[in-house]
Amino acid sequence: MLIEIRAADDRLRGPKAVDAAPILTSAYKAAVDSPVDLSRLRLICDYIQYRHNFRDAVELRRVGSWNIEPDTAGSEGESWEVAIDLRRARPELIDTVVKQALSEDGACERLALEGWGAGSRSLIWGFNSLYWKALSLWEQSTGKGYESALPGGESDARNVEAAHELIQRLFSLWDDLAARRALPEELYVLELGVGNGNQARVFLDELRRLDRERGRGYYRRLHYLMGDYSPHVLELARKAVAHHGEHISSLALDALRPTETLGFLRYKAFLVYISNVYDNLPTDEIVRIGGHLFQVETRAVLSQADADALAASVNAASHELPDLIARLLRLGPELLAEVEQEHFPNTSDAVAFWRKAWEGLRLEERYVPLVELDTYVVAPEVGGELLRPIVEANGDVRMHISNGAAASFADTLPLLHPHGVLLCHDLFVTDIHQYLNGFRGPGKYDGSVVNWVNGRLLGAIGSRRGFDVSFAPFAYRAGANVMTMTARARD
Ligand SMILES: C[S@@+](CC[C@H](N)C(=O)[O-])C[C@H]1O[C@@H](n2cnc3c(N)ncnc32)[C@H](O)[C@@H]1O
Structure with missing residues (x-):
């Protein structure tokens, strides 16, 4: 049996420490008393800092045998992983839950809302995009703005000092190019994932003020x-930047494929600014166990108790929920209320249903052998072989692939002017070791999903394309987890 604890030092000792010993003892005893082959059992303990997330305090995962076809369920050679959240697990309950999970009947019943598949294709991403598309309905219903869920309670994107420094650097680049008569007439700046426009407003207000001062x-x-x-x-x-009307354009686009809409911008953008977006894009995860690679497959589920309560709240049977939820994600709450009057007399009923479904949503996981890393596609034109040195350099590890961030990043670089910069504030893992001492997602931020971004992979993607990619702690807020990633073409 292997027992692994992936928690930061200050969660294991010191004033903020969790009392892990009774939890471990209880889980260990329950495992030893169970009928499973202990040589095929892993107890993995995380400290999940996100108060809202997709796991119960104890989860069971099947680890497929590496030598057989991925879908051959129940075959010889498979093993098990029990995942424990040290923050929520109670020693007095863990014995029962672990025993139940490892018993012949398996874990408690849940209602599956989808089939098994790669994490990046889970319907949690449908919930995520619905949140942004119907944000006003959600915010009206909760009475909270989305920024309050971001690290620090507000977006770092609106930090005036950070904008000021950025613009100074931009001005000195433009001054240099102007002195060489190489500055184009049109000066393009692109922001992806604009949220409420606060960053745009701070940036534009500050740029106009500095430009007036300098008269360039x-x-x-x-x-x-x-x-x-x-x-x-x-x-x-x-609306937030209406006072800069002549200088702004807004474009509906998918951040995963910016060149589809912004082909005209190729080699022209002096600055591409992205904050708190990459951590909100779909991702797969992989796990290395005993040197073998597995893909984490997931499926969204509700506990039977949550499913029954949710169904009863909208006058439906619980077996109707997968279909009602699929319709919610496709149509949005307003239209859903129009076409499903018997379940949702008003839009507010559909929003309440949405919020309850989201709250109850869990992800079951299983590990499926990833036999050919080279045939795995990270993103269009980013092959799996790029992952090999990252995943193999550090022993056994579970990590995010950040497929959405990788796709977005690779497809944004071609938009940069040869002296342009891509600047990104986000939650980055810059050392794979960080996956061993902390939980990196997924978590729930209000109605959206958050996963830390695999910075090592973005660095490798940039490097392949001739860009230097560097990371530094966000300099304008003490104690922040947020990092600043900068990518610019190599000289
Ligand atoms: C957490 S908010 C960040 C907003 C702002 N940049 C900030 O830092 O406050 C994420 C933003 O990314 C947008 N977004 C998420 N996925 C996207 C995608 N695939 N394509 C375009 N925009 C996306 C959302 O609509 C939302 O505006």
Whole structure:
């Protein structure tokens, strides 16, 4: 039996420490008393810092045998992983839960809302995009703005000091190019994933102020492009920067494929700014166990108790929930209320249903052998072989692949002017060791998903394409987990 604890030092000792010993003892005893082959059992303990997340305090995962076809369930050679959240597990309950999970009947019943598949294809991403598309309905219903769920309670994107420094650097680049008569007439800045437009407002206000002070006329030549996939969010952002009307354009686009909409911008953007977006894009995870690689497959589920309560709240039977939830994600709450009057007399009923479904949502996981890493596709034009040195350099590890961030990053680099910079504030893992001493997602931020981003992979993608990619702690908020990633073409 293997027991692994993946928690930060200050969760295991010192004033913030969790009392892990009774939890471990209890889990160990329950495992020893169970009928499972202990040589095929792993007890993995995380400290899940996200108060809302997709796991119960104890979860069971099947680890497929590495030598057989992935779908041959129940075959010889498979093993098990019991995942324990040290923050929520109670020693007096763990014995029962672990025993139940490892008993012949298996874990308690849950209602599956989808089939098994790669994490990046889970319906949690449908919930995530619905959140941004119907943000006003969600915020009305909770009475909270989305920024309150971000690290630090507000977006670092609106930090004036950070914007000021960034613009100073941009001005000195433009001054240099102007001195060499190499500065184009049109000065393009692109922001992806604009949220409520606060960053855009701070940036544009500050740029105009500094330009007035210096009298270079850059503001007059500036085009600030705001891209987002939520029309609602774009409308909010447009209002926030309405006073810069002639200098802004808003574009509905998928951040995973910016060149599809922004082909005209190729080699022209002096700055691409992205904050708190990469951690909100779909991702797969892989696990290395005993040197073998597995893909984490997931499926969204509700506990039977939550499913029964949710179904009863909308006058439905629980077996109707997968279909009702699929319709909610496709149509949104307003339209759903129109077409499903018997279940949702008003939009607010559909929003309440959405919130309850989201709250109860859990992800079951299983590990499926990933036999050919080279045939795994991280993102369009980013092959799995790029992962090999990252995943193999550090022994056994479970890590995010950050497929959405990888796709977005690789497809944004071609938009940069040869002297342009891509700047990204986000939660990055920059040393794979960080996966061994902390939980990196997924967590729930209000109605959206958060996963830390595999910075090592983005570094490798940039490097292959001739870009230097560097990471530094976000300099303008003490104790922040947020990092600043900078990518620019190699000289
Ligand atoms: C957490 S908010 C960040 C907003 C803002 N940048 C900030 O830091 O406050 C994430 C933003 O990314 C947008 N977004 C998420 N996935 C996207 C995608 N695939 N394409 C375009 N926009 C996306 C959301 O609509 C939302 O505006």
